[in-house]
Amino acid sequence: MAKKALKTPDNNIKVQRSTRVKCPVQKLTYDGFVAHHYAYMMRVIQEVEPTCFEQAVGNPKWDNAMDEKMVALDANVTWELVALPEDKKAIGCKWVYKVKHNADGFVSRYKVRLIAKGYAQTYGIDYEETYSPVAKMTTVRAIIAMAIAKGWSLHQINVTNVFLHGDLQEEVYME
Numbered sequence: 001m002a003k004k005a006l007k008t009p010d011n012n013i014k015v016q017r018s019t020r021v022k023c024p025v026q027k028l029t030y031d032g033f034v035a036h037h038y039a040y041m042m043r044v045i046q047e048v049e050p051t052c053f054e055q056a057v058g059n060p061k062w063d064n065a066m067d068e069k070m071v072a073l074d075a076n077v078t079w080e081l082v083a084l085p086e087d088k089k090a091i092g093c094k095w096v097y098k099v100k101h102n103a104d105g106f107v108s109r110y111k112v113r114l115i116a117k118g119y120a121q122t123y124g125i126d127y128e129e130t131y132s133p134v135a136k137m138t139t140v141r142a143i144i145a146m147a148i149a150k151g152w153s154l155h156q157i158n159v160t161n162v163f164l165h166g167d168l169q170e171e172v173y174m175e
Helices: 035-046 060-075 137-150
Strands: 003-007 014-018 093-101 107-116
Touching: 060 093, 060 107
Parallel strands: none
Antiparallel strands: 003 014, 093 107
């Protein structure tokens, strides 16, 4: 790359500028995609995920998904309906919506979660600590390496609503 020296008006400092031709960043286009990639992307962007309950309610797909989630929450005895004590504060909740796609781009399921707005809680008043029992990737890699070395077979399972099987030590009131 060739550089060109320039003199400033006071003739004391030399500034070097590149003479390299700068190429502008090309915008993303669909021209370079194979037809099945284009078709996959078109199927994925066709399904719009609601951002709030008002957008989802009335749509049979999302209504069914919310009903299934409520049945699962009831079956796991996630909560009990009680009157809010005077000295306690209830936190709000929100539905979160996600469209899950197969490898071919078709919708595999409509997934919903009912989340508590935990950011409204105050440390020391509403909770004392936070903890999530999640395996670290280094541990998972170590187990996989040990299984390979010893010739063990590995199996994967998915436990639906696994977080509901944990025990809360604090009382949490949600409205």
